[in-house]
Amino acid sequence: MQPGTVRVLGMVVLGAAGMLGVVQAYAATGSSKEDPWIERGRYVVMIGGCNDCHTPGFAEHGGKAKEADLLTGDSLGWRGPWGTTYPPNLRLYFQTITEKEWLKGAKKFMARPPMPFWAVNHMGKGDLRAVYRYVRSLGPSGHPAPEFVPPGQDPKTPYVQFPAPPK
Numbered sequence: 001m002q003p004g005t006v007r008v009l010g011m012v013v014l015g016a017a018g019m020l021g022v023v024q025a026y027a028a029t030g031s032s033k034e035d036p037w038i039e040r041g042r043y044v045v046m047i048g049g050c051n052d053c054h055t056p057g058f059a060e061h062g063g064k065a066k067e068a069d070l071l072t073g074d075s076l077g078w079r080g081p082w083g084t085t086y087p088p089n090l091r092l093y094f095q096t097i098t099e100k101e102w103l104k105g106a107k108k109f110m111a112r113p114p115m116p117f118w119a120v121n122h123m124g125k126g127d128l129r130a131v132y133r134y135v136r137s138l139g140p141s142g143h144p145a146p147e148f149v150p151p152g153q154d155p156k157t158p159y160v161q162f163p164a165p166p167k
């Protein structure tokens with residue numbers, strides 16, 4: 001056998017192994033039972049930053065939390081000229097509305113700071129549906145977040161103080 005032939009054979013074998021890898025990876029995805037909407041929702045929620053406020057301790061722990069604890073709301077208040085707001089428990093919230101109501105309402109809902117409601121308003125229908133299905137798939141969990149505290153009243157929980165905007 002020529003030395004060149006060995007090399008060519010080697011490449012054929014490696015090539016075949018590579019193909020096998022592709023086929024196996026494909027088979028693994030194909031056999032996964034997870035709804036693609038749920039997978040997409042997990043992605044949108046993560047890059048949309050929803051956990052940063054709606055998951056307790058998420059930002060403080062460098063974006064790490066058990067999936068079972070995600071989006072359960074927080075009792076850390078956000079205090080500013082608007083009063084003190086608490087990120088609601090979205091695991092409970094999504095139990096209270098239908099997918100249709102969410103798709104319609106999310107396009108125009110508003111909320112007090114620091115909720116970036118405009119980010120949700122800008123989401124396309126597919127992303128909104130994915131968020132809904134993902135959070136629903138996690139199921140209800142946790143307790144409702146504390147009630148909104150109007151301006152001028154002292155919250156009973158720890159809170160982050162926002163200064164008034166510069167003049």
Ligand code: HEC
Nearest residue numbers: 048049050052053085086087088111112113114115116119
């Ligand atoms: C910077 C913190 C922060 C981030 C990031 C954030 N939220 Fe919020 N969110 C809040 C707060 C605080 C409220 C409550 C506002 C109020 O009381 O008016 C809220 C309210 C909401 C509500 C209203 C629930 C109701 O009862 O009406 C929804 C829905 C919501 N957030 C979804 C999301 C989604 C989806 C994302 C990710 C794209 C997200 N939030 C990102 C802080 C945040």
